[in-house]
Amino acid sequence: MTSQSAADIRPLDESAELLVDDPTWWRQAAVYQIYPRSFADASGDGIGDLRGITSRVPYLRDLGVDAVWLSPFYPSALADGGYDVDDYRDVDPRIGTLEDFDELSSVLHAAGLRLIVDLVPNHTGSGHAWFQEALAAGRGSRARERYIFREGRGEHGELPPADWESIFGGPAWTRVEDGQWYLHLFATEQPDLNWADREVHEDFLTTLRFWSDRGVDGFRVDVAHALAKDLGEELPSAAELQAMPQDGRHPLWDRDEVHEIYAEWRRVFEEYSPPRTAVAEAWVGSAERRARYASPQGLGQAFNFDLLEADFDAADYRRIVTENLAQSAQTGSSSTWVFSNHDVVRHATRYGLPPRAGRPGKQGADWVAAGGPDEGIDRELGLRRARAATLFELALPGSAYLYQGEELGLHEVAEIPDDQRQDPAFLRTTPETRSDDGLGRDGCRVPLPWARGGASFGFGEGGSHLPQPSWFADFSVEAESDDPTSTLEMYRRALHLRRELHGAETLTWDDALSDGEVLVFERTGGWVCATNFGDEEVPLPAGEVLVASGELGGSEDAAGGARVLPGATTVWLRR
Incomplete structure (x- = not known):
């Protein structure tokens, strides 16, 4: 390279x-x-x-x-x-x-x-200096306040503080060597930070x-x-x-x-x-x-x-x-x-x-x-x-x-x-x-x-x-x-056209052309987007074709656009 x-x-x-x-x-x-x-x-x-x-x-x-x-x-x-x-x-x-x-x-x-x-x-990674300090410092330490540590349930604290499951599967609590548990909503190696600190x-x-x-x-x-x-x-x-x-x-x-x-x-x-x-x-x-x-x-x-x-x-x-x-x-x-x-x-x-x-x-x-x-x-x-x-x-x-x-x-x-x-x-x-x-x-x-x-x-x-x-x-x-x-x-x-065409952060739906499986909307300056979500071709709105997601069908009209919009196709037009 x-x-x-x-x-x-x-x-x-x-x-x-x-x-x-x-x-x-x-x-x-x-x-x-x-x-x-x-x-x-x-x-x-x-x-x-x-x-x-x-x-x-x-x-x-x-x-x-x-x-x-x-x-x-x-x-x-x-x-x-x-x-x-x-x-x-x-x-x-x-x-x-x-x-x-x-x-x-x-x-x-x-x-x-x-x-x-x-x-x-x-959360941090489990290799973060803070978490390593928390592991070494033990119960009640200032270092553990940056994370969420809890005592376990059961006679000897052998059960997690709650039966929560992490986003990635498995328990959301992991026990450390001195017996406390820490929360990780994601992987074991991702201990949750305590944002109350x-x-x-x-x-x-x-x-x-x-x-x-x-x-x-x-x-x-x-x-x-x-x-x-x-x-x-x-x-x-x-x-x-x-x-x-x-x-x-x-x-x-x-x-x-x-x-x-x-x-x-x-x-x-x-x-x-x-x-x-x-x-x-x-x-x-x-x-x-x-x-x-x-x-x-x-x-x-x-x-x-x-x-x-x-x-x-x-x-x-x-x-x-x-x-x-x-x-x-x-x-x-x-x-x-x-x-x-x-x-x-x-x-x-x-x-x-x-x-x-x-x-x-x-x-x-x-x-x-x-x-x-x-x-x-x-x-x-x-x-x-x-x-x-x-x-x-x-x-x-x-x-x-x-x-x-x-x-x-x-x-x-x-x-x-x-x-x-x-x-x-x-x-x-x-x-x-x-x-x-x-x-x-x-x-x-x-x-x-x-x-x-x-x-x-x-x-x-x-x-x-x-x-x-x-x-x-x-x-x-x-x-x-x-x-x-x-x-x-x-x-x-x-993407090149988008820079040229975008204007006000609004659009107007064209309800006369949006029907069933077709959506047509207009942006500032007569820029039109038409999408056919269906399987069958439909008539294409009038206008100059700027870009299309697929090949357009039919013969071209006087405005320079194709007259058929196939299924699963989007086209941008300028009116």
């Missing part, structure tokens, strides 16, 4: 330069999520690194995104893919150095791109300033709804905990006082010019609850996962968009839209599955039941729907969060041997208990294919830390860059 420096990188265009100077850049930004270990490997050790990302900044610039979000790159034992952080103010030596980070930040900014980093404040607050304020001073423009806040906890003296049972409403008073999730933490963070963000921003990963019960995280007094944005969880259905899409835009208008935030990330089955695969039809759980469960991507899944239809959904998403007001590889139309990788899987969501469960987590999250974290061939399809000279399937060759950047009909070229065209 060729290294890059800031001097080598030209901005994409004038709009990119303007974006860097805009304090509200995040409101309608296209943000590209990078899972660092799986993006590009410059060192050749099989693990992606910061210098690998820097070498690919021209690709990101030419793709047309506005910002890059880095998943954790901090020192970590990798019990949970880097979300078990051992030091919040350093870089994992397998991924690079602080100097490598500074160079990446400089090169991204020179290209007109913003930089967002992941922050994991609910003032030192925890102060340390994270230091971390926010540390990265902001190094040029970070914003933060993605992991498990933002779990920081504030109130366990009381008597812990509820797992059944009682499950039955409690998440109305701001739940012992663990989405407590009202969590927003006092983010108000404090906001004051730090405002110390910078332009102010730093943040987006919350907050799985909460309603749009109203989510809006509190996205307020101007808090983090500024919160992920809206409604489209990610929806079927490819016109009525569902319209309801979700209408409700979220109304909520954004009320709160002063901007909407966020996302279909894929590092935690879910890629949407090209999800959309090739039978509809969820309101059933609970993730579509990964159906994927496992189907036996993987070649049984029970229509791969071609899934990709057509994914392309149509993405073009619909990119036309919406608000921010679009894209996950690495979706611009290539990548499907989930199922063919990973059990002994090579790394995700605790797989390792800590059994086939009988995997209904929600499927085969784990490794399938969307397989290193990207950059070239048609080679030991790792151009990812790096030393192979890849997760096995890549042979079909990656046809989905590589090299293969798709030569094909004007490829998913990559569709993303490039749409």
